[in-house]
Amino acid sequence: EAQVTQNPRYLITVTGKKLTVTCSQNMNHEYMSWYRQDPGLGLRQIYYSMNVEVTDKGDVPEGYKVSRKEKRNFPLILESPSPNQTSLYFCASSVSGTSGRANEQFFGPGTRLTVL
């Protein structure tokens, strides 16, 4: 089954304790992206990756890191989480380019993070 998986689904942590949220897709998609969803603000892009070893900042990258060592995986790293990073996080992937199927994003189930 084609899917994007994220782990963990729920996480409660404390300020300053490093954490990683994993994201994996099995569709051989080039493009992967992380978003955070906050009430009234919609989805805001944190980081994205056009392909292996190619990553770039989105609109709200401060406090986050990513890596893309393999095509299927795109982990999100919070080196020193703070309460303002409490949010719902989504990973997404898509075919890249300009073809008709490109850019339609497939979303993971979400990770609800609470930083105390």
Added chain:
Amino acid sequence: AQSVSQHNHHVILSEAASLELGCNYSYGGTVNLFWYVQYPGQHLQLLLKYFSGDPLVKGIKGFEAEFIKSKFSFNLRKPSVQWSDTAEYFCAVNSYSGGYQKVTFGTGTKLQVIP
């Protein structure tokens, strides 16, 4: 800079009423346009998309949207809503330039359908 505006933040309709959700974007080049839906407690799913050709696109569950280039708009419509359409709807713009893809989402519109 690329941006998306969804002017209706919260819409309440009775079943069988018609729906139109506004979406306006700003970008000077070629864009692909999307509407995604998020049912309560779930992740986003694609409703419909526009790439090129006929500006009136049809999606799943009876939804359609019309791309009006001169107005930079991509409004979502449904002639008769059902209680099961209660969800949050997001408009998104995708541009592709110089090998890079830029995606921007609107802030979303919460639709509540009353039986």
